[in-house]
Amino acid sequence: MTAPLVLYDNYTRSLREFAPLAPDAPVGLYTCGPTVYDYQHIGNYRTFLFEDLLKRVLRWNGYRVHHVMNVTDVGHLTSDADTGEDKMEKGARRTGMSAWDIAALYTRTFEDDLRALNILAPDVLPRATDHIPEQIAFIADLEQRGYTYRTSDGVYFDTSRQADYGYLARLDRAGLEAGKRVDVAEKRHASDFALWKFSPPGSTRQMEWHSPWGKGFPGWHIECSAMAQRYLGDYFDIHCGGEDHIPVHHTNEIAQTEARVGTRLANFWMHGYFLLANDAKMAKSAGEFLRVGALVERGYDPLAYRYLCLTGHYRTQLNFTWDALDAAATGLARMRTGFHALAAADDASADEGLIGRFTVEVNDDLNAPRALALAWETLRGDAPDAVKRATLARFDEVFGLGLSAWRPREEEAPAAIEALARARADARVAKNWAEADRLRAQLHDAGWEIEDRAGGYALRRRG
Ligand code: AMP
Numbered sequence: 001m002t003a004p005l006v007l008y009d010n011y012t013r014s015l016r017e018f019a020p021l022a023p024d025a026p027v028g029l030y031t032c033g034p035t036v037y038d039y040q041h042i043g044n045y046r047t048f049l050f051e052d053l054l055k056r057v058l059r060w061n062g063y064r065v066h067h068v069m070n071v072t073d074v075g076h077l078t079s080d081a082d083t084g085e086d087k088m089e090k091g092a093r094r095t096g097m098s099a100w101d102i103a104a105l106y107t108r109t110f111e112d113d114l115r116a117l118n119i120l121a122p123d124v125l126p127r128a129t130d131h132i133p134e135q136i137a138f139i140a141d142l143e144q145r146g147y148t149y150r151t152s153d154g155v156y157f158d159t160s161r162q163a164d165y166g167y168l169a170r171l172d173r174a175g176l177e178a179g180k181r182v183d184v185a186e187k188r189h190a191s192d193f194a195l196w197k198f199s200p201p202g203s204t205r206q207m208e209w210h211s212p213w214g215k216g217f218p219g220w221h222i223e224c225s226a227m228a229q230r231y232l233g234d235y236f237d238i239h240c241g242g243e244d245h246i247p248v249h250h251t252n253e254i255a256q257t258e259a260r261v262g263t264r265l266a267n268f269w270m271h272g273y274f275l276l277a278n279d280a281k282m283a284k285s286a287g288e289f290l291r292v293g294a295l296v297e298r299g300y301d302p303l304a305y306r307y308l309c310l311t312g313h314y315r316t317q318l319n320f321t322w323d324a325l326d327a328a329a330t331g332l333a334r335m336r337t338g339f340h341a342l343a344a345a346d347d348a349s350a351d352e353g354l355i356g357r358f359t360v361e362v363n364d365d366l367n368a369p370r371a372l373a374l375a376w377e378t379l380r381g382d383a384p385d386a387v388k389r390a391t392l393a394r395f396d397e398v399f400g401l402g403l404s405a406w407r408p409r410e411e412e413a414p415a416a417i418e419a420l421a422r423a424r425a426d427a428r429v430a431k432n433w434a435e436a437d438r439l440r441a442q443l444h445d446a447g448w449e450i451e452d453r454a455g456g457y458a459l460r461r462r463g
């Protein structure tokens with residue numbers, strides 16, 4: 001490969017050349033997954049699409065990837081300050097279903113959406129509720145090392161024990177302490193966070209477990225530290241999430257892991273920037289949000305949204321509008337028809353010069369917009385059709401737009417044309433080849449091509 005792979009690492013706040021920690025092992029990738037109390041919105045999918053792009057670019061560079069994405073099905077509170085309600089229990093109330101049933105339902109719809117968006121499935125999709133013992137063991141270890149304290153409602157991590165707490169977010173700790181609000185309750189410091197929360201006295205939660213500290217449930221951050229360690233070890237290659245995770249969730253994952261094993265969990269910390277709707281944050285908690293199904297209901301191919309995301313760099317926010325989605329749908333349709341108009345040849349191979357230029361773009365911190373521009377240049381260029389087709393098919397390993405798999409929708413043929421096609425099929429069955437050829441020519445003159453397929457035929461209007 002001509003250009004080294006360079007990625008932006010938010011921990012060091014710099015572009016760094018990527019090299020796997022263990023050269024012969026798959027790249028370890030952990031991405032924070034969905035909180036399954038509701039549908040995911042297309043903003044969430046912008047982050048998952050960025051992570052899919054990263055994974056595909058790693059593969060483009062010849063790496064194997066071991067991808068772990070958690071499913072948050074307990075412990076994510078409505079407030080990052082550890083005071084709100086568990087989103088799962090709230091979702092259960094909203095829907096009238098049990099917390100366990102909504103977790104199953106929204107995990108399923110999440111997986112359907114991943115398929116619709118052509119996002120490569122993670123290798124492991126562990127659920128927080130399936131890893132309670134690992135989380136309890138993690139907290140017990142932190143307790144033994146003196147990083148925890150108890151209040152009346154839970155076990156907390158004492159962030160004052162770490163000199164570099166908040167480094168990822170470059171947190172102003174003194175400022176946080178000074179501006180400490182009342183909702184800090186019994187916490188000793190504004191940035192301390194819950195590791196284990198007790199079930200409220202006198203009430204039974206749908207999701208609760210026994211622990212050495214009392215009946216309750218784990219905090220949201222501990223699940224990621226525990227599951228990442230379980231599946232990827234103490235220190236792995238890349239950890240991702242949306243930009244909102246920088247100041248709290250990822251900061252706290254790092255704090256816990258650093259306290260337990262002395263590493264900052266991952267070598268690279270990468271974040272996808274937000275999708276905005278009408279220039280404001282798109283959030284589930286804001287009530288109104290768009291899900292993939294809503295795009296389909298309006299007649300869009302979900303891959304048009306994928307195309308839209310490729311038109312913006314992952315490190316800049318992207319404003320969603322229907323006009324932008326229309327433009328992306330048009331771009332995708334033109335790319336598909338352009339690709340299919342290119343005659344294929346079995347022995348054609350991709351243009352190595354273009355492949356090299358493509359590598360330069362995607363290896364420059366995943367510059368999808370420029371890679372997309374190169375795809376258009378390729379389509380319009382003067383290389384032989386079959387070479388262009390082979391080159392674009394290679395590019396699409398990274399874009400994931402499914403160019404090769406796409407088929408133009410077959411137009412329904414008029415009855416007279418159908419009758420000619422059937423007569424030709426009958427002639428073939430009777431081995432009357434001359435008649436079959438005559439009928440094919442007649443169809444051709446009428447503007448239709450017939451293609452024989454296993455067990456039948458397909459008619460297509462001549463382009
Ligand atoms: P959640 O289900 O809320 O835990 O979020 C799942 C993922 O979506 C996380 O990585 C979030 O950082 C990310 N995310 C949430 N809102 C947006 C948004 N508007 N744009 C892009 N990513 C988002």
Ligand code: ZN
Pocket residue numbers: 031032033224249
């Ligand atoms: Zn996480």
